[in-house]
Amino acid sequence: MLDRPRSGERAVLVQIEFPGSDTAEDIAELQELAVSAGALPVDLLTTSRRAPDSRYFIGTGKANMLCDAIAASDAEVVIFNHALTPAQERNLERLTHRRVLDRISLILDIFAQRASTFEGKLQVELAQLKHLSTRLIRGWTHLERQKGGIGLRGPGEKQLETDRRLINVRIRQIERRLEKVRTRRELSRRARKRAGAPVVSLVGYTNAGKSTLFNALTGAGVQAKNRLFETLDPTLRRLQISSAGEVVLADTVGFIKHLPHDLVAAFRATLEEIYNAELLLHVIDASAGDRELKRDQVNSVLAEIGAERVPQIEVFNKIDLLVNGSSGEHSANSDPNGLNCGATRPARAHVSASTGAGLEKLKQAIDRHFSASFVRRRVRVPVNAPRLRALLFELGTVLSETVGENGDALMDIVIPPASLSKLCRSEGLDALLVDCPG
Numbered sequence: 325m326l327d328r329p330r331s332g333e334r335a336v337l338v339q340i341e342f343p344g345s346d347t348a349e350d351i352a353e354l355q356e357l358a359v360s361a362g363a364l365p366v367d368l369l370t371t372s373r374r375a376p377d378s379r380y381f382i383g384t385g386k387a388n389m390l391c392d393a394i395a396a397s398d399a400e401v402v403i404f405n406h407a408l409t410p411a412q413e414r415n416l417e418r419l420t421h422r423r424v425l426d427r428i429s430l431i432l433d434i435f436a437q438r439a440s441t442f443e444g445k446l447q448v449e450l451a452q453l454k455h456l457s458t459r460l461i462r463g464w465t466h467l468e469r470q471k472g473g474i475g476l477r478g479p480g481e482k483q484l485e486t487d488r489r490l491i492n493v494r495i496r497q498i499e500r501r502l503e504k505v506r507t508r509r510e511l512s513r514r515a516r517k518r519a520g521a522p523v524v525s526l527v528g529y530t531n532a533g534k535s536t537l538f539n540a541l542t543g544a545g546v547q548a549k550n551r552l553f554e555t556l557d558p559t560l561r562r563l564q565i566s567s568a569g570e571v572v573l574a575d576t577v578g579f580i581k582h583l584p585h586d587l588v589a590a591f592r593a594t595l596e597e598i599y600n601a602e603l604l605l606h607v608i609d610a611s612a613g614d615r616e617l618k619r620d621q622v623n624s625v626l627a628e629i630g631a632e633r634v635p636q637i638e639v640f641n642k643i644d645l646l647v648n649g650s651s652g653e654h655s656a657n658s659d660p661n662g663l664n665c666g667a668t669r670p671a672r673a674h675v676s677a678s679t680g681a682g683l684e685k686l687k688q689a690i691d692r693h694f695s696a697s698f699v700r701r702r703v704r705v706p707v708n709a710p711r712l713r714a715l716l717f718e719l720g721t722v723l724s725e726t727v728g729e730n731g732d733a734l735m736d737i738v739i740p741p742a743s744l745s746k747l748c749r750s751e752g753l754d755a756l757l758v759d760c761p762g
Contacts, residue, residue, distance in 0.1 A: 530578030707731030
């Protein structure tokens with residue numbers, strides 16, 4: 325039985341500003357996180373400190389004020405917009421007699437609510453167990469008791485050690501299962517590469533409108549709601565573009581400031597869809613006042629997972645929410661739906677996924693990116709070469725086909741240079757090209 329206060333929904337939020345620090349969290353985001361987790365914020369306690377208090381994080385005086393706020397609002401849970409140590413969390417719970425959550429626990433709780441697939445649930449459970457394993461010593465007092473009873477007295481492991489061992493066993497089981505998932509995804513990626521279908525991954529800060537944009541481009545109809553972390557598992561759909569024929573568009577989990585490292589590690593199989601992509605569509609909420617900060621946070625996570633070198637197109641979404649078209653990023657272009665391909669920054673597109681504005685410009689930007697890495701050729705496939713014809717269709721490279729009187733097929737293809745060279749070596753395609761390569 326857990327020796328901890330019972331959780332509830334009425335919440336007091338706690339935010340601390342540290343002078344000289346650039347890690348101050350956004351209060352509005354904390355409120356949105358709390359609501360997303362199912363809490364009802366009833367009070368907000370803010371303060372400034374030079375450094376966290378080792379006992380209560382906020383200091384003894386503010387801790388007593390927190391108790392008063394809890395009594396006045398009849399709150400059932402306290403949520404900190406910071407990472408607490410196990411000792412600080414336990415001390416606060418003893419003082420307030422309420423359940424205390426830090427930012428990491430709050431995000432993990434939201435992920436646990438959103439997980440719907442077998443893989444997603446495994447990933448969330450792994451992150452939760454890794455977080456829990458660091459909080460066993462002071463989290464539950466019963467875990468420090470040694471087993472007793474007839475036949476159990478004497479040397480042996482404490483309950484704490486037993487629970488830690490069981491958690492580690494479960495962590496290893498989940499990691500083995502997720503490794504199988506990662507292997508299956510790798511096989512799928514190899515099949516897509518053999519088919520010549522490049523992957524374009526949607527990335528961005530949570531609630532930037534990635535799923536809405538994904539639906540607008542592909543007609544997939546995936547669930548898209550105005551709440552944080554709506555998408556956990558990647559969704560893949562095909563998108564037709566003129567240069568590459570077809571690309572695979574992947575909708576992925578949204579990022580957030582100070583995303584827990586355990587969560588990044590647990591979602592490694594999912595995030596591989598990002599750093600193995602040929603192109604990233606970095607979706608940015610153009611109506612957000614802190615869009616620059618959020619963009620930097622996403623790029624920071626991309627660097628953490630090894631995807632900082634993947635080419636990007638910055639997609640400024642929700643331009644329909646701008647007042648009189650006012651936005652530093654939006655007004656930088658004379659054409660609000662145009663592209664800005666500066667030499668020192670990624671290409672840009674300005675769209676509204678909900679109204680459809682700018683989507684054609686975005687498709688042109690994707691097409692422009694891949695047209696530089698694909699070559700267009702015309703090849704005459706003899707009637708006695710059905711294998712080559714089937715391979716070209718399997719690669720998805722055929723733009724058009726005309727069958728002559730003798731049964732030979734004249735095919736216009738668009739294909740990556742590497743695939744073209746491979747077919748020339750294995751199938752003698754170079755001898756069948758009508759126009760000269762290069």
